[in-house]
Amino acid sequence: MLEGIKVVEYATYMAAPGAGSILSDWGADVVKIEPPGGDPIRLFFKTIGTDITDNPVFDFDNRGKKSIVIDTSRPEGQDLVRKMVEEADVFLTNVRPGGLERSGLDYESLKAINPKLVYCSLTGYGLQGPDANRPGFDIASFWSRTGVARLTVPKGEDLFALRTAFGDHTTSMSAAAGICAALVEAGRTGQGRLVEASLFRTGLYALGSDFAIQLFFDRVASTKSRHEQNVPITNFFETKDGSWICLVSRQGEVDWGPICRAIGREDLIEDDRFNSAKARRKHKEEVVTILDEGFANFTKEEMSARLDAESLAWAPVQTLAEVARDPQALAAGAIVQTPSAKGDGSTYASPASPVRFPGADDGPKGPSPTLGQHTRDVLDSLNLSAEAVEQLFAENVVA
Incomplete structure (x- = not known):
């Protein structure tokens, strides 16, 4: 060029x-x-x-x-x-x-x-x-x-x-x-x-994005720990075999049901404590604890398949050694x-x-x-x- x-x-x-x-x-x-x-x-x-x-x-x-x-x-x-x-x-x-x-x-x-x-x-x-x-x-x-x-x-x-x-x-x-x-x-x-x-x-x-918020509102939120996230379902979760997965929720309410199905907790889909963004923010620590327990029941391979089956946005949290072997990096x-x-x-x-x-x-x-x-x-x-x-x-x- x-x-x-x-x-x-x-x-x-x-x-x-x-x-x-x-x-x-x-x-x-x-x-x-x-x-x-x-x-x-x-x-x-x-x-x-x-x-x-x-x-x-x-x-x-x-x-x-x-x-x-x-x-x-x-x-x-x-x-x-x-x-x-x-x-x-x-x-x-x-x-x-x-x-x-x-x-x-x-x-x-x-x-x-x-x-x-x-x-x-x-x-x-x-x-x-x-x-x-x-x-x-x-x-x-x-x-x-x-x-x-x-x-x-x-x-x-x-x-x-x-x-x-x-x-x-x-x-x-x-x-x-x-x-x-x-x-x-x-x-x-x-x-x-x-x-x-x-x-x-x-x-x-x-x-x-954060600087724009600071300039407009004259303040910006601090970075929170995993259990303090305002959107607790956009977070990091550890699988049964010690791997970590980054889960990303989209805007609105489209992902709560699929996440519940992915971790085998369909009973929570209509639970008033968690079925809206406002409710999940109020009970954020409990949400993270529930998801931690759910992810811990499956290996990385199993969890990957379950998340894909629900069309959820996620990625493995990799080391550089894993990235070097990642077929997508080559592709x-x-x-x-x-x-x-x-x-x-x-x-x-x-x-x-x-x-x-x-x-x-x-x-x-x-x-x-x-x-x-x-x-x-x-x-x-x-x-x-x-x-x-x-x-x-x-x-x-x-x-």
Whole structure:
């Protein structure tokens, strides 16, 4: 879909490189500018004492890209980036605004070089306001500052961290969508645009329904324990063999009867204590206890069949090990084979990008690059003389 689109990625860690990986999967030519020493995520497993050739965390966000090492702290390095931008369609960065301005790599500077450039800035908090230059990480900007961390925890329990790069990759999706929208506009008008994505704003959108309630009513309900749910039949229940099932009730009164039949308690269908949403809310603890007892009479396999027979909405609560074996994950294209960085033609399973384009090649276009693997190739594409290229290497501007 994005074949022929040239992306210059000047970014490290996960959120912005994740957006670049999505664009690469969709066909864009992505050149990753790395600092001397490389993107710190290359060291993810070495940091915890494991040294492996394939780094599934780095590879996930950088497969199919080219790598060039440039020391952008030096004027010659900054000039090289500007040279790369001349023919680019997209410039993607998560460098803080102040640093970009000081090095002449901010939007206005690069727009003057290439008016059609789509310039995506991905930051912690956006490009304006008192925190525009504050460092941003997903556990801080996406999870904590937005209120997600407090709202997710049931009242009275300790706070907990979100999992690795959860907020980063949610923001990767929003940045990739914004870039694609701006590319459509640039193709129509010949003019590029600044695209501003942030962990903070994406987190607020991800929490949007609750945030909308807060903004409208000036309050929002706290997260409740299982026995305190206002809609107790939308809940989690454990089966006889220790598996958990997420049960979801639809609006209105259509699901109470089917749920009762599924757990073998038809006698409760017309019980005035439970046969309306208002009554179930009043007796919510008792409702959950009854359903707990009902689910505990059946194994996961048996309960699954009974819920399906009643056309109820439900899902197993799975571990990632179970997800990796889930036939639906494969059928949905959510797991793809990524070429190994070993260069021996082998592949390994990895998460797919978030959108499928049936009939199109929407998967990894190659392995993640080794550090500086394509430096000479990229410099050659800039029509620099052989002497100029060798001087850049000799002076350690590139590697």
